[in-house]
Amino acid sequence: MPKDQRVPEQDASGAPARTLRADAQRNRTRILEAAETVFAAKGPSASTEEIAQKAGVGIGTVFRHFPTKESLLKAIMHAVAVRLAEEARALAAEGDPATALFTFFTRTVEQAAEQKTVVDLLAQAGIPVTVAKPVLALREAVEVLVGKAQQAGAVRPDVRVPEIMALLIGVCQASLHTPWEPDLRARTLAIVFAGLRPACVTG
Amino acid sequence: MPKDQRVPEQDASGAPARTLRADAQRNRTRILEAAETVFAAKGPSASTEEIAQKAGVGIGTVFRHFPTKESLLKAIMHAVAVRLAEEARALAAEGDPATALFTFFTRTVEQAAEQKTVVDLLAQAGIPVTVAKPVLALREAVEVLVGKAQQAGAVRPDVRVPEIMALLIGVCQASLHTPWEPDLRARTLAIVFAGLRPACVTG
Amino acid sequence: MPKDQRVPEQDASGAPARTLRADAQRNRTRILEAAETVFAAKGPSASTEEIAQKAGVGIGTVFRHFPTKESLLKAIMHAVAVRLAEEARALAAEGDPATALFTFFTRTVEQAAEQKTVVDLLAQAGIPVTVAKPVLALREAVEVLVGKAQQAGAVRPDVRVPEIMALLIGVCQASLHTPWEPDLRARTLAIVFAGLRPACVTG
Amino acid sequence: MPKDQRVPEQDASGAPARTLRADAQRNRTRILEAAETVFAAKGPSASTEEIAQKAGVGIGTVFRHFPTKESLLKAIMHAVAVRLAEEARALAAEGDPATALFTFFTRTVEQAAEQKTVVDLLAQAGIPVTVAKPVLALREAVEVLVGKAQQAGAVRPDVRVPEIMALLIGVCQASLHTPWEPDLRARTLAIVFAGLRPACVTG
DNA sequence: CATGAATGAGCATTCATTCAT
DNA sequence: AATGAATGAATGCTCATTCAT
CATH class of the missing domain: 1.10.10.60 (Homeodomain-like)
Incomplete structure (x- = not known):
């Protein structure tokens, strides 16, 4: 018709x-x-x-x-997931492998501070087997970033993706409840990034 | 009568x-x-x-x-805050200064995984000037733990309390959305703790 | 064009x-x-x-x-009325006067069991002065059937059309709420038909 | 408490x-x-x-x-069922066995003409296995009436309860859609009752 | 004080009807 | 004429809060 x-x-x-x-x-x-x-x-x-x-x-x-109200929520989550996944892929393609993951991490946290939705999405992107395609795409994109960072020696080789996702989720969540004073966010991320980098002689 | x-x-x-x-x-x-x-x-x-x-x-x-429903919620938050603060103080008093902070951090995250309330509380305990007394008490107790850990050389001296609170909140929140497979929690905390420890030669 | x-x-x-x-x-x-x-x-x-x-x-x-939705409903009712009236007329023209009414009655009830619409129509065809032309046509057709049946001695002469319509409506309605077990319908109709036939010696 | x-x-x-x-x-x-x-x-x-x-x-x-809205409806149905069942039982206990069923039938139809609810109830009381207790009670009460009427010779012995229920439902339904002119109801019931009575010589 | 019945604003959802394309 | 997107009143139901018992 x-x-x-x-x-x-x-x-x-x-x-x-x-x-x-x-x-x-x-x-x-x-x-x-x-x-x-x-x-x-x-x-x-x-x-x-x-x-x-x-x-x-x-x-x-x-x-x-x-x-359904839920379907609306889902649609938004998808949109956000797609956006984040694109950012991750772009960084993986163009950026310096040694810093791309950190950059992505930082940018995402910045967005989260303003967009509760980003946080809610990440909550769903958690560690378990998530069904929704866009969310899976995001996780795959992050996997690539992690792999490259490890090959570049910027991230310890024994670190796995799930804990990185957990930290990403966590810091994003925290940012919601934390009117980050000027550089608190930076200092918080610095700790996480330091924890991810290869250790040295740690006596 | x-x-x-x-x-x-x-x-x-x-x-x-x-x-x-x-x-x-x-x-x-x-x-x-x-x-x-x-x-x-x-x-x-x-x-x-x-x-x-x-x-x-x-x-x-x-x-x-x-x-009010909200007043009930607040009362519970206070109770939880009091409990956590007590744990923190106990650890500060008795425990090994070099590990007390990490122990507290770990225990709190463990509780959070089961008690949504703990997470909600911590969300309020955020970084800004929180009014409620019990919450302030909690933050003070954490400050003591951090101070001792730094004196013991277990935490970098430039780390400040707000970012530790942010990480605590974050990992707790993450634990809500993350059916922590057996040792995911441990690996996540390991990264945070590594990030908190003094670096070595970090060129 | x-x-x-x-x-x-x-x-x-x-x-x-x-x-x-x-x-x-x-x-x-x-x-x-x-x-x-x-x-x-x-x-x-x-x-x-x-x-x-x-x-x-x-x-x-x-x-x-x-x-209007109602106008659509009305249109369908008319269509059904027309169909039933045609059946009635056909039976009056061709069938055995002694049984035509009973046949019509039976067929209509059979249809009703499957077509809620037939029932709804008949509900409107009730006894009072119904305005819609097709419905009136139906009632006239039934009148003819009744007249012939009475002339044939198959229906008591003191029975009038309104009560026949009422019974027709009623049995149709009942059929909606009654998963007619195999021959329940037949037994029910048998009673009605027996009631319509001339009595004998009834002391 | x-x-x-x-x-x-x-x-x-x-x-x-x-x-x-x-x-x-x-x-x-x-x-x-x-x-x-x-x-x-x-x-x-x-x-x-x-x-x-x-x-x-x-x-x-x-x-x-x-x-639930449905639970409200159900409650009303039950109330009506109880009321009708009581009337039936009362008639079975006190009334003339030869007329009790007819009286009950008539009274019920009279009520139905005013109370759509009675009709809706009866619709549920249909013939199949109905679950609700009050409805079953009603059907049992009717069974007693029928039995007595048959023993008294007022109703043909081969008539069974289901068709009587069907007719009761039907006439009630019909009464809803039929502003019974003065004695139309009486004439309609007369046909049904005639159909229920033992036949005579019916040549 | 304790109780739990009453209240009614608020919410997700449906559907007949209208109207821009 | 046909289409189907838009509309918004109406409905069943929930829940924080109040108040008579």
Whole structure:
């Protein structure tokens, strides 16, 4: 029945498997943005109604796009996961292997300080077998970074990915509850990074 | 017929500045215990009714003692803070200065893995100027531990308390979202501890 | 470029007094069929959206043809009424006057067991002055059947149409709530038919 | 914890398995009454809010007593079932065996004409194995009536209970959709009763 | 003081209906 | 004409909080 011009999906934004009319696409984006903002500010218990309002759409529109509050949350998580994974891959491709992991770590923590959502995502990215594809992609990207850092001798060879993820999650979480005074974040990360580097003679 | 012997408040339990009838005091304690259990299991969104039930009292009794759900949460946080501070002080008094901090850190993380409440507390204990007395007491106790560890040469002298608190919070939070496989926790802590120890020749 | 040949309305399908484009007519039919199926299965609380989907048209199209859910329901009722009236007339024309009424009665009940819609229709066909033409047509057709049955001596002369309609409605309704075990329906109808036949010596 | 005077449950009113404070009992009754009225008028799709309003209580109170809309409906059904079963038993005990069944039948239909709820109940009392106890009790009471009527020779011996229930349901349903003109109900019942009575010589 | 019934604002979700494309 | 996205009132249900018993 469709006689309208479909729009190819730019999947980078954690989007649905369907093609949408232009205006629907626009609304979908606005809803996601609003949701990201609101959830970031108030956590996942924020009301769907508020999101609809902030997005400037009716409540029904939100539920047409995301049939469940949880599905909306998931969509945002995916978007964030995709973004982080891209950053990780970019750093792995271009950056200095010896510092890329640390850079990624630092940037992610910086984002987390402002975006509760990043933290919530990472919470899901935890260590166990996570199902969602974008989250897995993120973990794989981090694995690459870790591998390169170890080959470059910047990270001890016996360190494994799970504990790095745990630390990443942890510092991000901490940043939520910590109005990092100017360089507290830097000092905290310095400790973690020092712990990751190969030891020397440690008498 | 006075079955009304007043009881002085034992302030260690983060209690109110009033004296209570013996049975009231008993109820207060039962409510706190129930709340700690329930909140630990389900997080702060657990329903007040459930707590009342577990405590074996009516809802009204809960609200008589804690006029707000939030005030109940706060009371528990205080209790936890007091407990942790005591552990810290005990370790500072008795333990080996070189390891006491690490021991405290490890124990706290272990508790956090089971007690969501510990994590929530630490979140409040963050870095900024926290008002609540018990929380301040906790931070002071940690300061002592850090000081001793530094004097013993077990922690780098330039490390300050705020970043240690941040790491403590972080690893605790992470433990919530991480079904720590057998020794993941140990490996994660190892990295943090390595980062805290004095470096050697680090060229 | 007129692909616009108007088509006169075949009123037998309970349709509107307008002429429609050929494709519109086709859609109208598909919607009615879908609605009959869906309403038959789920009753009148079925969602309009589901009907649109089953008909393979957009929601908007449904509402263009039937400006209200109720109007759609009414249209279906009419269609069913027309069908039943036709059956009644056919039986009156061809069948044995002594049994035609009973046959019609039986067939209708059989249909009702599967088609909630038939029951709903009959509910409207009740006894009072019903406005809708197709429903009146049905009642007239039944009147003919009754008249012939009475002339044939198969039905007591003092029986009137309203109570027959009431019984028809009733047994149909009952069939909805009664997983007729093999011949329960037959036994139930037998009682009704026995009640309709002329008594004998009844002392 | 309870220190208040409990009230023994008068189970005849389809009541819960709990004892209630006097005021709660009062509210429960008012809710049931309101619900019976409202459901009778608008069918089971009537809104719970409306019932609360009519009962003069808050919405929360309704849900405290009946945690689900369906549970409320069920409670009413039970109450009706109990009432009908009592009428049946009373007639079986005191009445003339030859007419008791017919009297019960007639009375029930009379009630149904005004109380949609009676009809809805009977719909559930259908023929199959119904689980709810009060409904079973009703069917058993009817069985007794039928048995006595057959022993008295007022009902043909080959008639079984299921078809009588089906007819009862049917006529009740019909009465809902039929503003029975003065004696239409009587004439309809006359046919059913004639069908139930032993035939004579029926040539 | 203790109790638990009552309250009602708040929330996720559905669905008939409207309207821009 | 057809489409399906948008709308928002309505609904069932939860839960912190109040208050009569």
